[in-house]
Every structure is written in C-alpha cells, then in structure tokens.
Amino acid sequence: MDFTLELPTGPLAEAVLTTVRETETLPVANHSVRTFFFAEILAAREGCLTDAAYDRELLFAATVLHDLGTGTLAKGAARFEVEGADLAAELLRRHQVPEADVDRVWEAIALHTSPGIAERRGLLSYLTREGVGIDFGRRADVAEEHQAAIHHAYPRLTMVRSLVDAIVERAARSDAAAPRYALPGELLRERAADGVTGLELAAASCPWGE
Template identity: 80%
Template sequence: MDFSLDLPAGPLAEAILSIVRTSETPSVVNHSVRSFFFAQLLATHEGCLEDAAYDRDLLFAATVLHDLGTGDLAKGEARFEVEGADLAANLLRQHKVADPDVDRVWEAIALHTSPGIAERRGLLCYLTREGVGIDFGRNAEIVSRWQKQIHAAYPRLAMVRSLVDAIVERAARSDAAAPRYSIGGELLRERRADGVTSMERAAAASPWGE
C-alpha cells in the first residue's frame, strides 16, 4: 500500500489549514491532521477509495476541521461539535463548496463523537469518526506500518490533555455547551469532580499515549 504525507492543495485546503493553525492549539492541529491520514489509510485498508461516496477533499475538510469548536473562534454557546460544524460550514460556503457537500462535512463533524450514529450516516461520517478514533488508539493495528512516520511529522504534544482542556473550557461557558451526556458535558463534570477525566485516564492505555 502506497502512503504519502502530501496534503490536498489549493485555496480551500490552504484556508482549512490556516483557520485551524490560527485558532487551535498546535497539539489539536496535529491531532486533526493525523486523523486525516489515519482516515485515509482506513479507507485504503477497507477498499473504499473507489466508492462513489469517497471524496478525499471532503475527508480532509471534515477531519482537519473536526475540532474547530475547541478553538478561539468558538464562543461556547453550543456543543463544541456543533459550533465546529457551523464554523466549518461557513468556511466551505465562502469557498463555493456545493451545499450538499457542505451538509456532509457538517454532519461528519457534528457526529464525530456520536458512536453508533456516525457509522450509519454515510462513508464520510464513518471515516471521520474512525480516523479520529485511530488517533486515540482504536484499531491502531490498521495504521501501525505508517504511524511512526505520521507521528514524526505531526507529534502528539500531550494531545489528549490539551484537547480535554479546550473542550472543558468551552463547555464551562454555558449550559447549552455542556448538555448532560454530551462529551463536553461529561468531561466538564469529571474534571470538576475528580480533576482528571476518563479520556485522560484512557490515554495511558493507548498505544500512542497522550
């Protein structure tokens, strides 16, 4: 299987990288780019590249923008997944992406923390959620051949702790940002109760660590 660290090119790809690099922490940016590579490797592994629903540019948009709601552009007025999806959709519309494709990216981002739902909402939602999951160590064996190369180019930088910090900070801004049983709401409650979250504890068992 061929693999390259090349990213999509062009004005939209440049705008996507610019918005995450200027609004998110470096560790979250690296996590998002790794999620793209892992999702792409998963698509190759599962034979999805010839699927009519597979679109590398939309996969890049969904994975790299999936945590935009944890960055400086998010106001903490809704769940971080929804705020991020709204911000991503606005960016895609500015670049004249077709409305149906904007909706697909919005859905993939909004559902990336929704197990059992994202997997049933089409290939883009599935690959986005699973690419993110691989960066947390789920199904790591699929990418084991290439993970050192990817991590060398985009190091983790204590990603899990940095991401939890960002999610919790925004969840604390309003009740709407932290509804019961949402990931933001639960991480906020865990951090307040114990000082550490289940996501951070789970990182110790991940093959990648934090």
C-alpha cells in the same frame, strides 16, 4: 494506495489548514491532521478509495476541521462538535462548496463523538469518526505501518490533555455547551468532580501515548 505525507492542495485545503493552525492549539491541530491520514489509510484498507461517496477534499475538510469548536473561533454557545460544524460550514460556503457537500461535512463533524450514529450516516461520517478513533488508539493495527512517520511529522504533544482542556473551557461557558450525557458536558463534570477525566486516564493505555 502508496502512502504519502503530502496533503491536499488548492484554495480550500489551504484555508482549512490555515484556519486550524491559527485558531487551535498545536497539539489539537496536529491531532486533526493525523486524523486525516488515519482516515485515508482506513479508506484504502477497506477499499473505499474508488467508492462514489469517497471525496478526498471533503475528507480533508471534515477531519482537519473536526475540532474547530475547541479553537478561538468558538464562543461556547453550543456543544463544541456542533459549534465546530457550523464554523466549518461557513468556511466551506465561502469557498463555494456545494450545499449538499457542506451538509455532509457538517454532519461528519457534528457526529464525530456519537458512537453508533456516525458510522451509519455515510462514508464521510464513518471515516471521520474512525480516523479520530485511530488517533486515540482504537483499531491501532490499521495505522501501524505508517504511524511512526505520521507522528514524526505531527507529534502528539500531550494531545489528550490539551484537547480536554479546550473542550472543558468552552463547555463551562454556557449550559448549551455542556448538555448532560454529551461528551463536553461529561468532561466538564468529571473535571469538576475528580480533577481528571476518563478520557485522560484512558490515554495511558493508548499505543501512541498521550
């Protein structure tokens, strides 16, 4: 794959970008776009671009919308991953995306914080979770060649803190948004107990910075 910073085009891709830019903080929106690039780089490295299950437009939708549950559209009525998946599904349906593909995107978003599960639920879920992980510094070697250009175009802007702020704020709105042992519930409890979360502390060792 010849790497490029060009994003997918067309009505669906434009709606995805517009929604994220209008409803998420800039650090979270940039994280979401970087996740797409990192997932695509991983797909190329692992020879997945010619896989029948690979769909660049769906990958763009799943990765860029994966934190939609942290934005202004989210009401905090469910954990942010599920609420974001529901919101993403609504957007895709408005653009006449086939229901089977809507379901794949929903699953990829809902499971992106579920290690050991997302990786076994098909290529889209796997790439979405791994793309997120690379932006947090896991498997950093995958992106080393292109990360500088990606970060120049979409800077981090203290992404981890901004993302945790958004997750915790919505988790505090209802018990359903902060179930015990789920990521949003644990972040909410860590913030309340210690004033800082393990995710934020771990950012200090991320090769890309916070």
